[in-house]
Amino acid sequence: MKPREYILAVNPGSTSTKVALFAGETNIRQKSLNHSPEEIKKFDRISGQFQFRTGMVLNWLREEAIELGSLSAVVGRGGILRPMPGGTYKVTDIMIEDLKSASREEHASNLGAMIAKAIADREGIPSFIVDPVAVDEFEDLARISGMREIPRRSLVHALNVKAVSRRIAKQYNKRLEDINLIVAHLGGGITIAPVRGGKIIDANVANDMGPFSPERAGGVPVGDLIRLIFSGKYNQKEIKKKTVGEAGLVAYLGTNDAREVEDRIRKGDEYAKIIYESMCYQVSKEIGSMAAVLYGKVDAIVVTGGLAYSEYFVNYISKMVKFIAPVEVVAGEDEMLALAQGAARVINGEEIAKIYEDEVEIND
Ligand SMILES: Nc1ncnc2c1ncn2[C@@H]1O[C@H](COP(=O)(O)OP(=O)(O)O)[C@@H](O)[C@H]1O
Numbered sequence: 001m002k003p004r005e006y007i008l009a010v011n012p013g014s015t016s017t018k019v020a021l022f023a024g025e026t027n028i029r030q031k032s033l034n035h036s037p038e039e040i041k042k043f044d045r046i047s048g049q050f051q052f053r054t055g056m057v058l059n060w061l062r063e064e065a066i067e068l069g070s071l072s073a074v075v076g077r078g079g080i081l082r083p084m085p086g087g088t089y090k091v092t093d094i095m096i097e098d099l100k101s102a103s104r105e106e107h108a109s110n111l112g113a114m115i116a117k118a119i120a121d122r123e124g125i126p127s128f129i130v131d132p133v134a135v136d137e138f139e140d141l142a143r144i145s146g147m148r149e150i151p152r153r154s155l156v157h158a159l160n161v162k163a164v165s166r167r168i169a170k171q172y173n174k175r176l177e178d179i180n181l182i183v184a185h186l187g188g189g190i191t192i193a194p195v196r197g198g199k200i201i202d203a204n205v206a207n208d209m210g211p212f213s214p215e216r217a218g219g220v221p222v223g224d225l226i227r228l229i230f231s232g233k234y235n236q237k238e239i240k241k242k243t244v245g246e247a248g249l250v251a252y253l254g255t256n257d258a259r260e261v262e263d264r265i266r267k268g269d270e271y272a273k274i275i276y277e278s279m280c281y282q283v284s285k286e287i288g289s290m291a292a293v294l295y296g297k298v299d300a301i302v303v304t305g306g307l308a309y310s311e312y313f314v315n316y317i318s319k320m321v322k323f324i325a326p327v328e329v330v331a332g333e334d335e336m337l338a339l340a341q342g343a344a345r346v347i348n349g350e351e352i353a354k355i356y357e358d359e360v361e362i363n364d
Pocket residue numbers: 013186187188189214256257258259260305306307308309310311332333
């Protein structure tokens with residue numbers, strides 16, 4: 001019998017499902033399986049895309065002549081589950097039930113565990129998720145919103161925030177437990193997180209608060225939002241889109257592509273310049289507030305995500321926040337590697353996989 005030597009990582013996003021095959025920490029093959037808006041539009045709910053996306057992952061394995069029998073585990077990006085500590089989790093039936101009902105929120109990453117389990121179960125191998133967006137390590141003070149009915153809850157780009165934190169700790173020759181970082185994940189959505197000793201102790205929550213982003217509104221004046229909601233002009237779905245998806249750069253400039261915006265600025269578009277630099281300004285302001293959360297004891301500010309490829313964006317932010325701490329750039333994200341590493345830590349016995357139902361409040 002051939003050895004089971006590969007870990008399959010699956011990362012579902014709103015417009016693509018990224019798949020990668022790892023042997024240890026070596027990425028042997030990776031592909032972004034793109035989903036057109038027409039294909040996605042057919043499904044009322046994200047969980048309805050499960051068969052479609054699983055089929056595409058299995059097709060990719062077939063095309064690449066990767067036998068299911070060569071897999072030792074399948075790991076998926078975890079979704080909007082109940083608030084939970086970070087780490088690697090075994091995919092369980094209760095977890096899948098929660099994801100199917102999307103009781104907290106619909107999100108493409110909700111499919112990660114479902115796809116991982118479906119493929120792993122065919123072979124009787126384990127399936128995992130690692131540092132899902134539901135990771136909630138907030139300190140008590142960070143949980144108060146000012147409205148009694150609405151506590152602040154963490155929803156973060158935990159997988160990448162934790163992965164780059166580990167990477168920078170190593171680069172600084174420090175243990176993760178001994179380093180204070182502010183990680184700015186600058187993607188389609190933006191998370192600014194103070195990370196103390198490896199824990200995400202606060203964050204803006206990309207869909208709700210903080211800076212606007214390429215496609216999200218971030219924090220908006222709440223009174224005006226209430227007036228808009230009750231203006232009778234929009235239904236709930238339309239209002240949601242105005243805050244997530246069709247907001248931020250998309251709302252002002254009709255594109256979520258920062259490269260296109262920078263091109264317009266180079267050609268003299270002053271309006272594009274104000275909007276883009278306002279996004280830099282808001283990101284910097286949020287980094288400043290997270291420096292206060294860490295009492296100013298910040299070893300490094302780490303900028304990561306797609307926008308971290310942009311010299312324009314990174315230089316603007318650096319000028320505003322470098323008085324706090326050195327700015328380190330990890331352009332793009334380490335999510336696929338972080339998934340494989342999370343699964344490997346369990347397979348190699350360095351970490352014990354957490355069980356979802358043991359870590360969360362099932363009755364809330
Ligand atoms: N080389 C680049 N220069 C400037 N912006 C970039 C570059 N590459 C990607 N981006 C921008 O990064 C954003 C997407 O970031 P990404 O982390 O890929 O988002 P997500 O994973 O949330 O879809 C987009 O606004 C995109 O235009």
